[in-house]
Amino acid sequence: MASYTQSIQNLINQFASLPGIGLRSAERIAFHLLKQKPEDALMLAEAIRDVKTRIRHCSVCYNLSEGELCNICSDPSRDQTVVCVIEQPKDLLALETAGSFRGVYHVLLGRIAPLEGMEPGDVTIDALLARLEQGQIREIIMGTNPNLEGDGTALHIQNEVGRRFPDVQLTRLARGLAAGSNIEYANKSVLADAISGRQKM
């Protein structure tokens, strides 16, 4: 069987290692690039180089940023006294698309997952405590994922914050039925959460 030259094979392997791209798609993308004009194809290489050299973590909230501060931390209209704690920058993007939160964030860059060897020191909890030290924050909203590790991470932070900053209010995102979903498809846990978290109408 004929095989590709080493550089083509290398390109295909690089694409195939990306999430959601199989070998067939990787081949299609590689041959598409081969057909393109050099300046067009190299725009992809430049874009990759750009994000890897220019994107870093915001020095306050650990969101992805091109500067020292991310665009949320540097926005004067955001309420700096309310901080929503989340696991990943992509959770921040998801919450921002809802457009209803006017506070700021703290990105943990992970969760405490003891079985996977992810310990409290591997997430940005110390940086969060340092932010609280400055005395401006009056509410922390726990927005970790509603699973066992996310709940454990939230409870660990609750202990740390509660012990050292008893005046800071601690809340967590509501859980229950997804809007636009059907009750008949919800599992037992979701339904129990929805009942206990019911709201006055």
Add this chain to the structure above:
Amino acid sequence: MPLVADRCICLRKIEFSETSQILTLFARQGGVVRVIAKGAHRTTKVGASKFGGGIDLLDVAEAVFSHAPHRELPPLTEWRLTEGHRELRRNLRAIYLGTYAAELVTTLVHEHDPHVELFDRLEQSLREVATARREQAFLAFTLDLLRETGLMPELNACINCGQPMSRVARAAFAIDRGGVACGDCAPNFSRRVGIDPRLLRVVQTILTLPRLAGQPQRLPGLTRNQTDPLNRLLAEHIRFSSARELRLARYILAPSA
């Protein structure tokens, strides 16, 4: 490939790709099995997801998967949640004890080796650790796990002179010998941890309690002052016997957890 239906507890979950998870399950009839859950995060517009809203650690469900011991990772096809542990999730100590119980099962139980009674004990114990009875319930589960896997250490009498622990004032656990020694014999063993003999009598009490559906009845209430030394001793024993690290041991022995 034949499909099997079995009641399962999720012991471990590893994100494998954007859409798949590799799960280590404790199946009631089939023992510890590893399966792949493809499309675990996908949901339809009406909120129906393939596995009823996702699969989480410690969840109990009626599951269906391919039975293929020769195959590396048989696919999971159905997951109907029966217990999502809402109470356990509200308490950090309960989360750590429950996760530690799962780690102990994956450490000590071989794949495809059925342990029906142990499964029932884990299911009961996960409910119990969510309550104020969590310390004694967890200790009782660990003892049952050791007994069921043939790794119960000698905690009743000195491994050197045979003196019963009920009659000694001081004792130590000899880690590389898997048993306790009286105060006189303890210096013969270099790898040892001191243990209060009164706590060893607590263990004997738990092991001889009457049982209902496998579950020990009228467990004595225990505090962490009592269970911490025993959990530490048993963790050393399990580490030595399995030659494996126990990641959760440090969490459950930390003073703040």
